[in-house]
Amino acid sequence: MKTMTALVTILTLAAVPALADEIWVTNEKDDTVSVIDIETLEVIKTYPTGERPRGITFSKDFSHLYICASDSDAVQVMDPETGEILHDLPSGEDPEQFVLHPDDVHLYIANEDDAITTVVDTRSRKVVAQIDVGVEPEGMAVSPDGKIAITTSETTNMAHWIDTETQQLFANTLVDSRPRHAEFIKDGAEMWVSSEIGGTITVFDTATQTEKAKIAFEVKGVHPDRVQPVGFEFTAGDSHAYVALGPSNHVAVVNADTYEVEDYILVGRRVWHMEFNRDRSRLFTTNGVSGDVTVIDVANREAIKSIKVGRFPWGAAFRPTE
Amino acid sequence: MLNRMLCAAALLCCAQAAVAEVAVSIGHLRVAQPLPPTLSNLDPVPGDLGLAGALTGLSDNATxxxxLGHSYALSDRDVPEGDDPLSAARTMLAEHRFLLLDAAPEVQLAIADLPEAEGALLFNISEGAGHLRDAECRANLLHTLPSDAMRTDALAQVLVQKRWTDLALITGTHPDDIAYADAMRRSLSKFGLKLRKEKTWAFDADMRRNASQEVPLFTQDLGDYDALIVADELHDFGRYVLYNTWVARPVIGSEGLSPVGWSPVIEQWGAAQLQSRFAEAHARDMAPEDYAAWAALRTIGEAVTRTGSADPAELRAYILSEAFELAGFKGRPLSYRRWNGQLRQPIAVVHPRALVAQAPLDGFLHRVNELDTIGLDEPESKCEAFR
Structure with a gap:
């Protein structure tokens, strides 16, 4: 009986860590992904990938992980249970960032070197469409209803609006220099674009594709030129945006209703992208230059831990394990 | 390359039909300058130096x-040595109100002073000479190539940071070497560094054979110093000084640790994309002159995009305004100095295999813009044409 109890205890102990949710991070200059356990805040696994992994996202049921292996000119599909690369998807050249359509089938991929957005069917593994966009496409977003896809182009300085039914552009809107990231919020009513060199976020009204607001940032003691918004994500209910400010080494907290910046949080060097945990109480930011991930306590708006990952962590994706 | 660009332009179709049509026609004029022979043949000067960068910029603008319904065209013309550059410039200016100049400083000034150049916008993409941005500045001449002073100030900041405060200098005999040495002396005194000793390189031996015998002797009487500056802008003898000095000290300046406007080793700040785009189109690495021409094209393109105009006066006003900023793959927005038309830009300090630092370095502060800690600042400028 005693032996039984002991055995059960051991089993329980062994099972608990396996149940913790995870954050997966691509390491651009290590050709790996790091898996962070959300409970222990430790890296529990590191898997090899193709060359220069950047964009990272899971299928809707989290059974497949998609990775932009930019210098391998492929989107890789990984089994997150084993870390095994199952197959590559055709992606066009130099895929940098992508977004999975709500239909769970179509990946919209930015081909940075080719000024093209490639649409790939993940089931048939075929390219469905290629859309000419501006120079150096990067930021990718799809509206919650799946009708609009966005590509932002870094050197053309535009957000390109794609009708996902016809796979044609229906609008091109100028933003400030070097747009990096795009997100739809408020059920798709607004579309936000960050401009790295311009130092701003432009808020668009989705229905009219017109500019509704522009958000600027100011970090005390940091020259405005170095305050460079890149990735951003929204808290539960889209009430606040957390915005990575690149080489200023800060994350800004923006009120998504008033568009006012409420806080700045010091994180690692050259903060790039980020991902929340399940209830959005914790935020994990990738810090390219310092090669780590900062964990932010969202309620208190403070950094609580740095986790060493690989060289030049780029993207991050959340995976529940139960 | 051009063909591909034109095809792309022909396809413009798809996106937004009814926007104001704007056609921008840009000229690239190269006036050949005599190129003295150098000791080594290792680094031939590409025939399309500068022009290749302009073509990449053109393609970026066209995309x-x-x-937006904006189209861009670029035509180029070479003036061989001995031909009259001014008549070629007149012809170009009759068709193009935007002109990139790859020519000696005095030729650039003569072109800028032509009656045909009035109201046109010219870009100096080849010369770092200080006087073009100072007493001899012209209101219609902007500069995308960094001045010599910007480069030498960048190197001086690195020296200050490393506390390499005692320097020696070897200068070649070409006017470009002498100008670089002048700029270097000015930078050393600006940043409180000491030039202990200097010598002129006036050898006529072939250093490929006996550098290991000659250079130690030549550098022996320089005494001790923290780093040896070589002013050899033609890259004639400098390469033979490295690892052959009497005392074991780094070589900096035109060789070794070198301040440059652009280099193939720059890969941060998205630069890898520009480098690969350029290399794919032109089958070689992107040089500082290519970057300067690219920046000129992109300056025009950015201004046209934001203003929807092709009028040189309107574009000039926008380019020199607070609103203008260019994403130049150097980690911060580029803009123009309103007092002399110089493109404000970080300067990379590199060796042939890696980026070592990028000026302005942390801690070099400025009341307006840290980028103005490198090069000629407003209070010391004698340029009147922009006031």
Missing amino acids: TGRF
């Missing part, structure tokens, strides 16, 4: 332009 953006097709969404």
Whole structure:
């Protein structure tokens, strides 16, 4: 009986860590992904990938992980249970960032070197469409209803609006220099674009594709030129945006209703992208230059831990394990 | 390359049909300068130096332009040595109100002073000479190539940071070497560094054979110093000084640790994309002159995109305004100095295999813009044409 109890205890102990949710991070200059356990805040696994992994996202049921292996000119599909690369998807050249359509089938991929957005069917593994966009496409977003896809182009300085039914552009809107990231919020009513060199976020009204607001940032003691918004994500209910400010080494907290910046949080060097945990109480930011991930306590708006990952962590994706 | 660009332009179709049509026609004029022979043949000067960068800039502009109904054309002309550059410039200016100049400083000034150049916008993409940005500045001449002073100030900041405060200098005999040495002396005194000793390189031996015998002797009487500056802008003898000095000290300046406007080793800040785009189109690495020409094209493109105009006066006003900023793959927005038309830009300090630092370095502060800690600042400028 005693032996039984002991055995059960051991089993329980062994099972608990396996149940913790995870954050997966691509390491651009290590050709790996790091898996962070959300409970222990430790890296529990590191898997090899193709060359220069950047964009990272899971299928809707989290059974497949998609990775932009930019210098391998492929989107890789990984089994997150084993870390095994199952197959590559055709992606066009130099895929940098992508977004999975709500239909769970179509990946919209930015081909940075080719000024093209490639649409790939993940089931048939075929390219469905290629859309000419501006120079150096990067930021990718799809509206919650799946009708609009966005590509932002870094050197053309535009957000390109794609009708996902016809796979044609229906609008091109100028933003400030070097747009990096795009997100739809408020059920798709607004579309936000960050401009790295311009130092701003432009808020668009989705229905009219017109500019509704522009958000600027100011970090005390940091020259405005170095305050460079890149990735951003929204808290539960889209009430606040957390915005990575690149080489200023800060994350800004923006009120998504008033568009006012409420806080700045010091994180690692050259903060790039980020991902929340399940209830959005914790935020994990990738810090390219310092090669780590900062964990932010969202309620208190403070950094609580740095986790060493690989060289030049780029993207991050959340995976529940139960 | 051009063909591909034109095809792209022909396809413009798709996106937004009814936007104001704007056609921008840009000229690239190269006036050949005599190139003295150098000891080594290792680094031939590409025939399309500068022009290749302009073509990449043109292609970037065209891709953006097709969404807005803006089209860009570039035509280039070479003036061989001995031909009259001014008549070629007149012909170009009759067709193009935007002109990139790859020519000696005095030729650039003569072109800028032509009656045909009045109201046109010219870009110096080849010369770092200080006087073009100072007493001899011209209101219609902007500069995308960094001045010599910007480069030497960048190197001086690195020296200050490393506390390499005692320097020695070897200068070649070409006017470009002498100008670089002058700029270097000015930078050393600006940043409180000491030039202990200097010598002129006036050898006529072939250093490929006996550098290991000659250079130690030549550098022996320089005494001790923290780093040896070589002013050899033609890259004639400098390469033979490295690892052959009497005392074991780093070589900096035109060789070794070198301040440059652009280099193939720059890969941060998205630069890898520009480098690969350039290399794919032109089958070689992107040089500082290519970057300067690219920046000139992109300056025009950015201004046209934001203003929807092709009028040189309107574009000039926008380019020199607070609103203008260019994403130049150097980690911060580029803009123009309103007092002399110089493109404000970080300067990379590199060795042939890696980026070592990028000026302005942390801690070099400025009341307006840290980028103005490198090069000629407003209070010391004698340029009147922009006031």
